[in-house]
Amino acid sequence: MTFLRTVAFDRAEVASHGTALSRLRADDIQAVVIRNVFTSAECASIVAEIEANAQDFPTTSFPAPFRSHFYGMNLNLADPDLEAYFAMAPRFAKSLAALMVPHGGFDARVMAAFSAIDGGRPYGAPPGPPGAGPYMVTTLRSHHEGGYIPPHFDNEQRMRPSYRHLESLIAGDTFSFVLTLSKAERGGMLEVFEAQSEAWSSRFQNRDRAAPKPDLSGFARHAFDVEAGTIVLLRSGRMLHRVTPVVGGTKRWTACSFMAASRAGDGVYCWG
Ligand SMILES: O=C(O)CCC(=O)C(=O)O
């Protein structure tokens, strides 16, 4: 896949890949795969807990045709005044902390791995506007049978009014991570197309509306078929991607966040 140069390694090897994310930012590589961030037994236990919502996560929905739900709130879909968003954030943070206690904490297991492959740069949730706490660092997502996400570029989210405050804090392209907690029986894969935003962006906007889109059949593509416990980091701001429809009754559970460098240059912000 010349259009999607990918570096893959195990979480135990992060110390040997300290430049992976600077290479991703420079477009020298387009994706990073970190395997065994959580063991399959840890993922099974996490999924059993979140299926029962044992940590009482606050929930929101994707647009109905996507047949998916969030724990936490996707900034892209938040009401622009962000009142409901920041009212939910502390409860989400508490639930995520409780879920991650047996696994050493979300920061220690996930954010620290990104720091390690980004020259030690700190990773964390952006501070909210005055009077509010931080943004939600991620969302947990369940994609049900038939669920999908249509093709899009993540940079487009940033034109939304709900991004107005965050936009003042970040610089450069959005990139993202997807941690697979359970995979679908079939489908439910992150698929990337050989289409760069410069040429194609305007044709794929309005991802929550059912508008006709260009035919993708002629594009080279790659679907990441990864095991539970694997993280895929993608230069998703400028690369066309989608989630293929989930086939079968097993839900696809993920944690997924968007990231960008802080304008102050002192770290990388991560939000759901
Ligand atoms: O779940 C995935 O694999 C990707 C999700 C995604 O592209 C998004 O939410 O913007």
Ligand SMILES: [Fe+2]
């Ligand atoms: Fe995306």
